[in-house]
Amino acid sequence: MVTVQDIPFVQFxxxxxxxxxxxxxFAKDSRNLxxxxxxxxxxxxxxxxxxxxxxxxxxxxxxxxxxxxxVSIGIASAMAEEDVFLPSxxxxxxxxxxxVSMVEIxxxxxxxxxxxxxxxxxxxxPVCIPVASQFPHAAGVGLAMRLRSxxxxxxxxxxxxxxxxxxxxEALNVSALWSLPVVFVVTNNQWAISVPRNEQTAADTLAxxxxxxxxxxxxxxxxxxxxxxxxxxxxxxxxxxGEGPTLIEAxxxxxxxxxxxxxxSRYREDTEVTENWKHEPNERLRxxxxxxxxxxxxxxxxxxxxxxxxxxxxxxxxxxxxxxxxRAMFDYLFxxxxxxxxxxxxxxxxxxxxxxx
Amino acid sequence: MPELTxxxxxxxxxxxxxxxxxxxxxxxxxxxxxxxxxxxxxxLVQRFGSSRVRDTxxxxxxxxxxAVGAAVEGMRPVAEIQFMGFxxxxxxxxxxxxxxxxxxxxxxxxxxxxxxxxxxxxxxAPEHHSESAEAMLTHIPGLRxxxxxxxxxxxxxxxxxxxxxxxxxxxxxKRLYRIEREPVDSGGEALPLDTAFRLNEGDHVSIISWxxxxxxxxxxxxxxxxxxxxxxxxxxxTLSPLDEETVLESVxxxxxxxxxxxxxxxxxxxxxxxxxxxEKELLSLLAPIRRVTGYDTVxxxxxxxxxxxxxxxxxxxxxxxxxxxx
Numbered sequence: 001m002v003t004v005q006d007i008p009f010v011q012f013x014x015x016x017x018x019x020x021x022x023x024x025x026f027a028k029d030s031r032n033l034x035x036x037x038x039x040x041x042x043x044x045x046x047x048x049x050x051x052x053x054x055x056x057x058x059x060x061x062x063x064x065x066x067x068x069x070x071v072s073i074g075i076a077s078a079m080a081e082e083d084v085f086l087p088s089x090x091x092x093x094x095x096x097x098x099x100v101s102m103v104e105i106x107x108x109x110x111x112x113x114x115x116x117x118x119x120x121x122x123x124x125x126p127v128c129i130p131v132a133s134q135f136p137h138a139a140g141v142g143l144a145m146r147l148r149s150x151x152x153x154x155x156x157x158x159x160x161x162x163x164x165x166x167x168x169x170e171a172l173n174v175s176a177l178w179s180l181p182v183v184f185v186v187t188n189n190q191w192a193i194s195v196p197r198n199e200q201t202a203a204d205t206l207a208x209x210x211x212x213x214x215x216x217x218x219x220x221x222x223x224x225x226x227x228x229x230x231x232x233x234x235x236x237x238x239x240x241x242g243e244g245p246t247l248i249e250a251x252x253x254x255x256x257x258x259x260x261x262x263x264x265s266r267y268r269e270d271t272e273v274t275e276n277w278k279h280e281p282n283e284r285l286r287x288x289x290x291x292x293x294x295x296x297x298x299x300x301x302x303x304x305x306x307x308x309x310x311x312x313x314x315x316x317x318x319x320x321x322x323x324x325x326x327r328a329m330f331d332y333l334f335x336x337x338x339x340x341x342x343x344x345x346x347x348x349x350x351x352x353x354x355x356x357x
Numbered sequence: 358m359p360e361l362t363x364x365x366x367x368x369x370x371x372x373x374x375x376x377x378x379x380x381x382x383x384x385x386x387x388x389x390x391x392x393x394x395x396x397x398x399x400x401l402v403q404r405f406g407s408s409r410v411r412d413t414x415x416x417x418x419x420x421x422x423x424a425v426g427a428a429v430e431g432m433r434p435v436a437e438i439q440f441m442g443f444x445x446x447x448x449x450x451x452x453x454x455x456x457x458x459x460x461x462x463x464x465x466x467x468x469x470x471x472x473x474x475x476x477x478x479x480x481x482a483p484e485h486h487s488e489s490a491e492a493m494l495t496h497i498p499g500l501r502x503x504x505x506x507x508x509x510x511x512x513x514x515x516x517x518x519x520x521x522x523x524x525x526x527x528x529x530x531k532r533l534y535r536i537e538r539e540p541v542d543s544g545g546e547a548l549p550l551d552t553a554f555r556l557n558e559g560d561h562v563s564i565i566s567w568x569x570x571x572x573x574x575x576x577x578x579x580x581x582x583x584x585x586x587x588x589x590x591x592x593x594x595t596l597s598p599l600d601e602e603t604v605l606e607s608v609x610x611x612x613x614x615x616x617x618x619x620x621x622x623x624x625x626x627x628x629x630x631x632x633x634x635x636e637k638e639l640l641s642l643l644a645p646i647r648r649v650t651g652y653d654t655v656x657x658x659x660x661x662x663x664x665x666x667x668x669x670x671x672x673x674x675x676x677x678x679x680x681x682x683x
Contacts, residue, residue, distance in 0.1 A: 084430070117463040125429070126462055130453045136419045137454070140426020140434070147382065147408060147432065154426075166446075170419035177414065332460040333499050335467070335522040338551050338598030 007207045007249075010231050011221035015279040017287030024230045030292040036077055036225045037285050037295070038303055040069040043093035044282060045307040046102060047256075049315055050109065054260040058319060062109045063090045067223075067255030070281030071187045072157075073097055074228025074250070078236060079155055084141050086125040086134045086156040090187065094157070098124060102314035103321075110318060113328070132162035135171035135184070142180035142245075153181040153239040155232070161192030163206045172213035172247065179244035183235040184210075186247065187222065189254035194267035210247035222250030223281035255280060326351075358540035363533045366508040367397045367473070369543045370515035371435060375405050377545065378433060381519060384411035385420055385437030385473075394439055395475060395534055421447030421472060425454045428470035428524070435519055441476035441528070442485030448493075455524040456499035468524045471515075477569045477619055478666055479532040481659040488656050489568070489620035494526050495597040495629070501525040501550060502597040506571035508539050510594060513548030520547060530569035553600040555607070559587030562613040562676050565604055565630050567593040570617045570667060577672040586680055596626055604630060605638050612643035613679040619666055622650040644682035647675045 012027065014020050026032055047066055053059035065072060072093030079085065085098055092105050099120025108115030108127060116126035128134035138156035145152050162168050163186055175182045186206050190197045203209060210217025216238075220231040228250055235246035253276040257264045264273075289295035330337055330345045337345060361369060374381045383398055383405075389412040392399030402410040413420055417438055424434040438444045451472070458468040478487035494502045501523050505511035511529070518525040556571065557578045566574045571592050578588045589607045593599065608614045614634050616627035627648045634646055649667045657665050 086426075113461055113463050116461055117465045122465065123430070125466070130449060133422060133449055133453060136422020136450065137426035137429070139419065140423035140428070140432075141430045142426075143382075143423060144427045144430035144432045166416075167418045167422060167449075170414070170416040171422070173416070174414055174419055174423065178411075328463070329460075332464050334459070334501075334598070340551070340598045340601050 007205045007217055007219055009219045009221070010227045011224050012226040012230070013224045013284055013288055015284065017284045017291065019288070023226065026229070027226045030289055031294050033226065033285065033289060034294065036073050036229070037282070037289060039073045039077070039093065039097050040225065040282050040285065041303055042307045042310070043069045043072065043096060045304065046092065046096065046311050049311045050106065051260055053315060059106070060109050060111045061259050061261045063259045064256035065090045065093055067276065067280050068187060068189055068252045069093050070225035070285070071185070071222040071228055071250040071252050074225045075155060075157065075185055075232050078229045078232035080152070081121070082152045083236070084123050084125065084152065084154045085121065086138050086141070086154060087127055088131070088134065088158050088162070088187070089127045089129050090159065091157050095124075100124070102311060103317050106314060106318035107321065112321070112323065114324060132158055132165035132167040134158065135162070135168050138182045138184070139171045139175050139180055142175060142182040143178070145181050146178070151240060153183055153236050155183045155185065155236070157185045157187060159192065160186060160188040160190065160197055160200060160206060161195070162186065163209055164200055169209070169213065172210065172215065172245070175245040176213045176215035179242060181239035182245040183232060183239055184245060184247045185232065186249045188249050188251050191254050191258070191268070193258045193262065196268075205249060207247055207249040215245050215247060217247040217249065219249045219251055222252030223279055223284060225281060225285055252281070358542055360538040361508045361512070361541040362535045362538055363505065363508045363511045363529070364395050364397050364535060366512040366541050367515055367529060368399055368401070369541065370512045370519070371398060371401060372404065373543065373545050374433075374435070374516060374519040375401065375409065380431060381433040381435060382409045382411070382427065383435050383437070384413050384423070386413060386415055386439050388412060388437050393437060395531060397473070397529070398437070417443050417446040418450065421450035421455070424470040424472065425450055425458070425468055428468045429458060429466050433469055433519060435471045435473060438472060438474045440486045441474050441488055441490055444474055444490070447472070451494070451500060451524070451526065452497050456497045459523075460499060467522055469522045471518045471525045471527050473527045473529060475529045475531040477530045477532055478656060478662045479569065484658055487662060489618070489651070491528055491568070491596060492620060492624060492626040495626055499524070500597065501595065502528065503550060503595050504528045504530065504568045505594065506530065506533065506568055506592050508537070509541050510548060510554065510592075512541050512543060513546060514550065514594060516545065517547035517550050521550060528568065532569040533572060536572065550595050551598050551600055552595065553603040554592045554594055555589065555603070556592050557588055557590040559589040559611070561586045561588065561611055562615055562679050563589045563591060563604070563607040563611045564615045564617060564672070564676065565591050565593065566617040567596060568619065570619050573667060573669045573672055574617055576669040577676065580669065580673050581676055584677070586676060588676065601633055604634065608634050608638045609641045612641055614642065614646045615649065615672070615675055615679060616646070617649045617667055617672055619651050621653045622648060623653045625650055644679040647679055649675050
């Protein structure tokens with residue numbers, strides 16, 4: 001009989017928001033958790049706004065992170081500024097935490113490449129849409145850090161669906177083999193568009209996939225920001241200590257449709273969604289903060305007000321932006337425009353002038 | 358000046374680049390102790406150590422994707438895909454990431470990587486080892502596609518590729534790896550990318566080619582010369598971005614355009630050359646544009662591969678037929 005090692009499941013706040021055992025030191029004073037909570041709420045308010053913009057024709061297709069805020073904030077808050085974040089397409093919470101602006105995120109999803117020219121985290125990768133293709137990049141980033149003996153790590157995120165792809169395994173395999181400073185996080189939101197977790201793999205957990213690569217794998221309650229922060233922080237320390245990568249499966253639930261172009265009612269029961277609303281991450285943390293006396297109704301009202309103002313301001317800025325000149329298509333193709341493209345370039349530049357004549 | 362084969366020139370260029378820039382790293386399958394299956398990386402691991410010269414696991418998607426990640430983080434990876442037939446798992450990374458990183462981040466991130474890939478037929482290799490799929494790569498905007506056809510050009514173009522701030526696929530015609538030696542100045546001089554090379558100056562017919570077929574084309578130039586036909590032989594060397602002007606200028610002069618490539622004909626890169634000549638120099642033409650290429654068939658196994666590949670005789674014949682037009 002084949003036996004596999006047990007995969008640990010890490011949780012510090014249970015589904016009702018009550019502590020499970022002893023909290024990690026950073027969480028002992030619950031006031032330290034307020035920035036996490038604020039970021040999670042900001043992410044949710046932001047997602048709501050972007051979906052509303054899409055519904056009114058002012059935004060492209062968008063992947064909301066509703067219900068998964070604790071994963072993204074838990075990851076990003078455990079990273080150092082000099083680390084490199086390689087996100088999938090549903091990690092706007094973490095991107096915001098790391099200093100990507102709301103306007104930039106709106107620009108990208110609104111169809112403007114300038115949204116990936118981050119003014120904040122200059123080394124972070126842009127959103128990765130081809131599923132799992134970001135994992136090999138993380139190995140390459142980790143290799144560069146290792147060769148230069150730097151005290152930094154790469155943190156890469158994919159969804160449950162991404163673990164079915166070969167690139168995922170290839171990146172895990174080499175990262176463990178070479179002890180690269182990489183943290184792999186799988187945001188298991190239970191659905192790869194319409195295909196549920198149990199129809200994606202026969203593996204007991206997605207974290208089990210670490211075993212075949214020879215690295216530690218663990219599950220964390222992805223709706224418990226304390227647990228995600230703690231696990232990613234520990235994995236980061238291992239990576240920095242030369243002990244190699246870790247695979248963390250953050251178990252959460254996608255409360256939204258896959259994207260604004262999707263209708264999840266075609267393939268999943270409302271009762272399942274309703275059930276999962278009962279232990280969504282933001283309320284869980286708010287319950288704990290309130291119970292420990294560091295968060296009031298007034299605090300909550302003020303936070304929502306502040307978030308809405310910030311999000312509305314960002315949306316106004318985004319909506320007022322002029323599109324780039326079409327020459328931008330050529331300006332960044334190579335370091336210098338090859339002579340071969342002069343004619344096409346002139347064509348688009350002169351068409352533009354004619355339009356405005 | 359040492360006389361080198363093409364594969365030795367590749368090795369010399371890699372060594373020079375690694376000495377000149379600590380950020381240059383080499384990885385791929387069997388590139389370490391084995392020195393590469395063609396010995397293009399022979400001795401590099403002994404010289405530079407196993408940190409900078411790495412045997413990867415057998416995973417082409419990873420090789421290309423890791424090159425993207427390392428290049429974005431400031432390294433100069435020179436990765437090897439062992440044979441072109443095994444390039445396909447890496448195409449996702451070339452199309453979706455390497456070629457567009459600069460564009461999609463508006464210049465914030467760049468991808469100065471080189472992917473070296475031996476390609477082409479004629480060495481009696483097993484199935485999947487002999488194809489020429491360069492046209493597919495030229496259809497990826499933002500990617501440079503470079504193909505040397507002599508030891509000196511392999512040396513100079515590979516150095517240019519490694520120093521280039523843009524991603525480059527460097528296709529090495531493996532039939533030429535050891536076919537000839539020539540003196541190569543291995544003093545670190547790069548040759549220009551985006552520039553075609555005129556290998557023979559002539560007035561009657563332009564032959565446009567690249568890679569291993571330059572060998573047959575050069576033989577055809579001698580045979581045609583004996584018959585009083587002088588050939589302007591152009592080695593494109595960089596297919597993308599293309600040095601279009603050198604091709605057009607040659608055709609303006611000769612009025613006859615013969616394109617030679619080993620790959621299958623339909624949608625081969627010869628079709629692109631033919632289209633540009635037709636668009637821009639139609640009125641200079643004295644004869645129809647001709648293509649001498651592989652057939653539109655699956656590349657056969659070694660027993661039939663020489664039936665597939667264009668021969669010197671076919672090139673001579675096509676040139677003479679062009680000459681029949683006044």
